[in-house]
Amino acid sequence: MSHPPLDPAEALRLILATCAPLPAQEVAVVAAMGRVLATPVSAPGALPPFDNSAMDGYALGGGAEALAAGSEWPIEGEQAAGDGATQARRGAWEIMTGARLPDGLDRVIPVEQTERLEAPPRVRLLADVAAGENVRTAGSDVPAGASVFAAGTVLAPQHLMLLAALGVASVTVADRPRVAVLCTGRELVDDPIRPLESGQIRNSNGPFLAERVPRAGAELVHIETVGDEVDAFLEAFARARAAGARVMVSTGAVSMGRYDFVPQALERLGAEAIFHKVAIRPGKPLLFARLPDGTLFFGLPGNPIAVAAGLRFFVEPALRLMLGLPREVPWRVPLAGDYAKKPRLRFHLKADVALDAQGRLVARVLTGQESYRIRPLAEANAWVVVPLEATALAAGALVEVCGLGHLESPAIGGSAA
Ligand SMILES: Nc1nc2c(c(=O)[nH]1)N[C@H]1C(S)=C(S)[C@@H](COP(=O)(O)OP(=O)(O)OC[C@H]3O[C@@H](n4cnc5c(N)ncnc54)[C@H](O)[C@@H]3O)O[C@H]1N2
Numbered sequence: 001m002s003h004p005p006l007d008p009a010e011a012l013r014l015i016l017a018t019c020a021p022l023p024a025q026e027v028a029v030v031a032a033m034g035r036v037l038a039t040p041v042s043a044p045g046a047l048p049p050f051d052n053s054a055m056d057g058y059a060l061g062g063g064a065e066a067l068a069a070g071s072e073w074p075i076e077g078e079q080a081a082g083d084g085a086t087q088a089r090r091g092a093w094e095i096m097t098g099a100r101l102p103d104g105l106d107r108v109i110p111v112e113q114t115e116r117l118e119a120p121p122r123v124r125l126l127a128d129v130a131a132g133e134n135v136r137t138a139g140s141d142v143p144a145g146a147s148v149f150a151a152g153t154v155l156a157p158q159h160l161m162l163l164a165a166l167g168v169a170s171v172t173v174a175d176r177p178r179v180a181v182l183c184t185g186r187e188l189v190d191d192p193i194r195p196l197e198s199g200q201i202r203n204s205n206g207p208f209l210a211e212r213v214p215r216a217g218a219e220l221v222h223i224e225t226v227g228d229e230v231d232a233f234l235e236a237f238a239r240a241r242a243a244g245a246r247v248m249v250s251t252g253a254v255s256m257g258r259y260d261f262v263p264q265a266l267e268r269l270g271a272e273a274i275f276h277k278v279a280i281r282p283g284k285p286l287l288f289a290r291l292p293d294g295t296l297f298f299g300l301p302g303n304p305i306a307v308a309a310g311l312r313f314f315v316e317p318a319l320r321l322m323l324g325l326p327r328e329v330p331w332r333v334p335l336a337g338d339y340a341k342k343p344r345l346r347f348h349l350k351a352d353v354a355l356d357a358q359g360r361l362v363a364r365v366l367t368g369q370e371s372y373r374i375r376p377l378a379e380a381n382a383w384v385v386v387p388l389e390a391t392a393l394a395a396g397a398l399v400e401v402c403g404l405g406h407l408e409s410p411a412i413g414g415s416a417a
């Protein structure tokens with residue numbers, strides 16, 4: 001394993017070359033939260049579907065001229081939200097917010113700009129009211145047939161709101177990549193209430209990946225913790241495969257130690273080793289292979305931050321391509337302070353992005369970048385990426401900033417000092 005580590009851009013290119021967009025499927029809008037549209041959506045009808053009132057008041061008709069304050073109009077009827085089409089003659093209709101405008105009327109005066117008179121029932125205007133005032137016309141939000149969402153839209157609650165308003169029942173979305181997670185290491189304890197024996201640690205990669213994988217748009221079909229034996233690993237692998245996994249993510253056992261058995265296990269599976277070791281920190285011993293049946297295998301080094309960075313910068317771009325999404329465009333944000341690093345390694349750094357006193361975004365590299373330190377990741381709201389050859393960056397230099405997940409923008413914190 002003495003060959004030099006691969007350039008990370010080349011590693012990503014090799015990964016993406018093995019991936020293709022997954023087929024699309026139709027799902028009910030109620031089950032479509034977080035899914036990625038595979039085909040655009042057009043409005044099946046107009047929104048609002050009919051002209052309606054923006055105010056509680058009186059609906060009136062008239063020509064191009066405003067109806068003048070002081071004029072009086074007989075009250076012909078009442079129209080509430082939910083009432084169907086009705087034909088107005090000439091007078092005023094008491095109308096509620098959201099009610100369909102009676103045909104022939106074209107403006108609404110709010111109730112507080114009127115005076116109600118009796119015998120006969122009539123309304124006196126206390127203000128002028130022009131044509132179109134306080135009327136929400138049919139199609140003014142979305143005209144019928146208009147295109148509303150492009151393919152690649154990641155459906156969020158606001159998209160579901162518009163789809164519901166338009167009466168769209170189902171959408172075509174990209175299939176979700178089926179992912180399995182295998183955590184390796186006989187030191188690992190999954191049960192949080194089991195006391196640790198000497199030398200044991202708690203499995204933190206498992207719970208992290210169990211949440212991160214679905215947030216990346218994938219389906220977690222299997223997760224398991226195994227010891228350091230190849231046979232046990234291969235059995236877990238077979239269970240993951242049987243659960244439908246097409247993307248395997250393992251943690252640990254890819255470095256130089258006596259028990260780093262993942263390469264050996266992959267050999268037994270007949271996998272094609274595509275690369276092992278990338279010029280990155282953390283997570284240099286990253287391994288990528290493809291199995292004879294096309295299943296992709298990402299061997300993430302076991303240190304927790306190597307797992308987080310490996311997932312974010314190598315697994316998530318693959319998931320993104322499978323979901324039919326374009327390559328990410330990172331933000332470019334000035335560094336809050338000077339930063340120095342070794343050359344020939346791309347660094348993925350736990351970072352905090354915040355607004356400074358002048359309202360500008362700045363990225364602060366957090367202290368504690370070692371790959372075993374979880375606390376700074378828990379305090380981070382973004383990743384800063386420093387390129388391979390960079391060594392010293394001065395405060396104010398622009399660096400690439402990425403969200404904690406590929407579908408997340410950096411959550412911008414409060415004012416930086
Ligand atoms: N002689 C060398 N030793 C190491 C090298 C090297 O190049 N030469 N690389 C180091 C780097 S960098 C990393 S990263 C690690 C990767 O090692 P492995 O992938 O083989 O991972 P393990 O040895 O199994 O574990 C590393 C570390 O992480 C802890 N761990 C593992 N799984 C979990 C988990 N699920 N939850 C929490 N913590 C976990 C494990 O206990 C170890 O402390 O190798 C270096 N060594």
Ligand code: MOO
Pocket residue numbers: 280281282283284285301303305306371372
């Ligand atoms: O890459 Mo390792 O994660 O530096 O410890």
